[in-house]
Amino acid sequence: MFEEIKIRQEKAKAAEGKKAAIGADIDLTKFESQDTSKPKHVATSSIPQGDRNKILATGVTLDDVSQRSGTFVQIDNAPMHAAVTQDGIEVMATSEALTKYAWLKDYYWKAVAVDADKYTAHVESHNADGYFMRALPGVKSVFPVQACLYLARGKSIQDVHNIIIAEEGSELHIITGCSTAGREPGVHLGISEFFIKKGAKVTFTMIHSWSPETEVRPRTAAIIEQDGLFMSNYVIMRPVHSLQAYPSARCVGENATVRFNSVVVATPGSTIDLGSRAFLNAKGARTEMVARTISTGGDIISRGYIEANEPETKGHLECRGLILGDRGTIHAIPEIKGTRAGVDLSHEAAVGKIAEEEVEYLMARGLTRDESTAAIIRGFLKVDIQGLPAMLNEEMQRAVKSSEKELF
Amino acid sequence: MDKENLLEIDNLFVSVDDREILHGLNLAVKPGETNVIFGPNGGGKTTLLMTIMGFPRYKVLSGKIYFKGQDVTEMPVDERARLGIGISFQRPPVVRGVKTRDMVLACLKQDDNDALVNELAERAHMTSFLGRDINSSFSGGEIKRSEMLQLLAQGPDLALLDEPESGVDLENIALIGELINEVLGKTHPIRERSRSGLIISHTGHILDYVNARTGYVLCGGQIICDGDPRDILNTIKEKGYQECVACLKK
Numbered sequence: 001m002f003e004e005i006k007i008r009q010e011k012a013k014a015a016e017g018k019k020a021a022i023g024a025d026i027d028l029t030k031f032e033s034q035d036t037s038k039p040k041h042v043a044t045s046s047i048p049q050g051d052r053n054k055i056l057a058t059g060v061t062l063d064d065v066s067q068r069s070g071t072f073v074q075i076d077n078a079p080m081h082a083a084v085t086q087d088g089i090e091v092m093a094t095s096e097a098l099t100k101y102a103w104l105k106d107y108y109w110k111a112v113a114v115d116a117d118k119y120t121a122h123v124e125s126h127n128a129d130g131y132f133m134r135a136l137p138g139v140k141s142v143f144p145v146q147a148c149l150y151l152a153r154g155k156s157i158q159d160v161h162n163i164i165i166a167e168e169g170s171e172l173h174i175i176t177g178c179s180t181a182g183r184e185p186g187v188h189l190g191i192s193e194f195f196i197k198k199g200a201k202v203t204f205t206m207i208h209s210w211s212p213e214t215e216v217r218p219r220t221a222a223i224i225e226q227d228g229l230f231m232s233n234y235v236i237m238r239p240v241h242s243l244q245a246y247p248s249a250r251c252v253g254e255n256a257t258v259r260f261n262s263v264v265v266a267t268p269g270s271t272i273d274l275g276s277r278a279f280l281n282a283k284g285a286r287t288e289m290v291a292r293t294i295s296t297g298g299d300i301i302s303r304g305y306i307e308a309n310e311p312e313t314k315g316h317l318e319c320r321g322l323i324l325g326d327r328g329t330i331h332a333i334p335e336i337k338g339t340r341a342g343v344d345l346s347h348e349a350a351v352g353k354i355a356e357e358e359v360e361y362l363m364a365r366g367l368t369r370d371e372s373t374a375a376i377i378r379g380f381l382k383v384d385i386q387g388l389p390a391m392l393n394e395e396m397q398r399a400v401k402s403s404e405k406e407l408f
Numbered sequence: 409m410d411k412e413n414l415l416e417i418d419n420l421f422v423s424v425d426d427r428e429i430l431h432g433l434n435l436a437v438k439p440g441e442t443n444v445i446f447g448p449n450g451g452g453k454t455t456l457l458m459t460i461m462g463f464p465r466y467k468v469l470s471g472k473i474y475f476k477g478q479d480v481t482e483m484p485v486d487e488r489a490r491l492g493i494g495i496s497f498q499r500p501p502v503v504r505g506v507k508t509r510d511m512v513l514a515c516l517k518q519d520d521n522d523a524l525v526n527e528l529a530e531r532a533h534m535t536s537f538l539g540r541d542i543n544s545s546f547s548g549g550e551i552k553r554s555e556m557l558q559l560l561a562q563g564p565d566l567a568l569l570d571e572p573e574s575g576v577d578l579e580n581i582a583l584i585g586e587l588i589n590e591v592l593g594k595t596h597p598i599r600e601r602s603r604s605g606l607i608i609s610h611t612g613h614i615l616d617y618v619n620a621r622t623g624y625v626l627c628g629g630q631i632i633c634d635g636d637p638r639d640i641l642n643t644i645k646e647k648g649y650q651e652c653v654a655c656l657k658k
Contacts, residue, residue, distance in 0.1 A: 355501065358501050360485055361497070361501050361503065362514065363484070363485040363486040363489065364461055364485050364486075364489055365494075365511065365515045365558060366486055366489040366490045366514065366515065366517065366562065367486060367514050368486050372486075375506055375510065375514070376503060376505070376506060378505070378506075379503060379504060379505020379506040379507075379510070380504065380505050381505070382505045
């Protein structure tokens with residue numbers, strides 16, 4: 001075991017200067033690396049109300065947790081709170097889970113490569129904590145489990161390492177919100193490793209609400225076994241300085257399914273390079289990717305990659321973008337690759353402006369031009385997500401709604 | 409301008425994409441009246457309705473449009489809609505993400521009134537379409553029912569109906585007729601009727617279900633004939649539009 005840790009640490013050290021394959025490079029030396037502190041186990045009520053309000057904007061409610069099966073809060077690099085209200089669901093700091101379960105080392109850095117780039121390396125070399133969530137075999141979370149990763153200290157780097165395991169036949173619904181306290185520059189580095197076992201289902205709804213000075217580099221990967229389902233929904237509508245993420249899912253079991261939905265708004269000054277990747281490596285595996293992007297002056301690269309390596313696999317990628325105003329760019333890069341006969345892959349991408357004909361149609365019903373435009377944008381951002389629990393769908397729509405006011 | 413007219417069009421010249429389509433058109437509609445406009449394809453029928461509604465693509469070169477005694481020639485589409493003009497499109501656009509329910513609520517000028525939306529949708533046989541994106545994968549008949557549903561909710565004083573029967577099967581055309589009568593308030597006694605309609609019809613089938621007072625023939629960008637709608641329709645059926653042009657020359 002120690003040998004394994006040593007190899008991992010060496011790999012991380014070797015990758016300390018390794019730039020990411022895509023996205024603007026961040027000079028991490030300009031930011032303060034934080035020490036990892038032990039989980040604190042404080043009550044959520046001890047978190048200042050101002051911070052709680054910011055956290056609430058990301059769908060994570062700390063005042064009333066009656067509609068949640070579990071809660072986790074990390075501020076900077078310190079897990080502050082972990083609680084669970086349903087038997088068979090586990091929520092704790094990753095460091096505590098590694099101590100409690102010796103077998104967890106078999107999952108640690110197994111979906112994401114520790115030496116993928118300097119950001120993964122930084123997370124490893126700073127011994128990052130994060131959340132561990134697990135649904136025991138056959139257990140279905142009644143309410144969503146929520147997690148908040150909050151960047152409070154300015155000019156610093158937040159390191160996070162999360163591990164999520166849905167055991168056989170279980171269901172885990174997660175809502176996670178990431179936010180920041182102030183407008184000072186900061187970096188969020190987050191590793192998330194998902195393991196969806198046979199017949200299990202995970203829905204993961206992530207809402208980001210950063211500041212115009214935050215740099216964000218999440219590194220997410222999922223491994224989905226037979227008949228498993230992973231559904232990832234991502235919303236970012238508020239300013240961020242730069243965000244680059246390309247979550248990846250490997251369908252390794254027959255009929256494994258992955259769905260990615262993202263709603264992205266890039267405001268002036270924001271650069272967002274976001275995509276989703278799926279590798280269909282087993283018969284009958286499926287994926288659907290839907291991205292809705294809007295630039296109100298910021299720059300977006302919207303990527304998608306589906307690789308089908310077994311017969312009877314199916315994938316579809318949809319990327320639609322709207323450029324509102326005179327500035328801003330949307331660059332859609334959909335890619336599909338089949339390596340066997342019998343794969344069924346397709347994609348569609350469109351970038352444009354709001355159709356005048358649609359605006360006038362609504363105006364003919366008595367809506368003003370602004371009201372018509374708003375209704376069309378609201379509709380554009382409304383992604384119908386099949387299989388997402390109603391409560392999470394509402395949270396997602398609420399997050400979209402609370403931010404969309406700033407678009408008009 | 410005659411104050412008794414709900415709509416009055418005075419010597420209207422209109423161009424579309426720099427091509428003049430209407431050449432000095434005159435027309436008047438009184439409150440409570442439903443009139444029907446016949447005409448060959450390309451004669452300017454749709455241009456006339458779109459211009460009355462105020463779509464910017466249809467440029468008024470000269471002439472005036474009065475509605476409720478007010479000069480609306482330069483008025484934007486939405487203001488005309490709020491003043492009481494409504495339109496049923498022949499080929500409305502799909503607006504992704506905007507649900508039929510949202511459109512009905514917009515027409516009702518309400519944020520929320522599920523009971524009323526459901527009631528109206530039931531009347532238009534559109535209940536199962538309320539949660540769908542407006543006009544997305546709707547059949548011909550469904551588009552017309554959706555348009556009528558929106559007009560029912562909007563309740564305009566003047567309804568402009570562009571080919572309400574086109575693409576509609578026989579079973580649905582009776583329902584469309586019923587809905588038009590409802591929009592136009594024809595279920596009320598004649599003396600109490602105040603809503604007016606201007607219907608474009610290519611085939612005249614809608615006249616089997618909706619009574620119209622006056623028929624017009626719009627040809628070459630001008631109204632060239634008016635009279636009893638059924639007489640006009642019979643003549644067109646028998647002799648075609650060339651008879652109208654020949655008649656004008658006599």
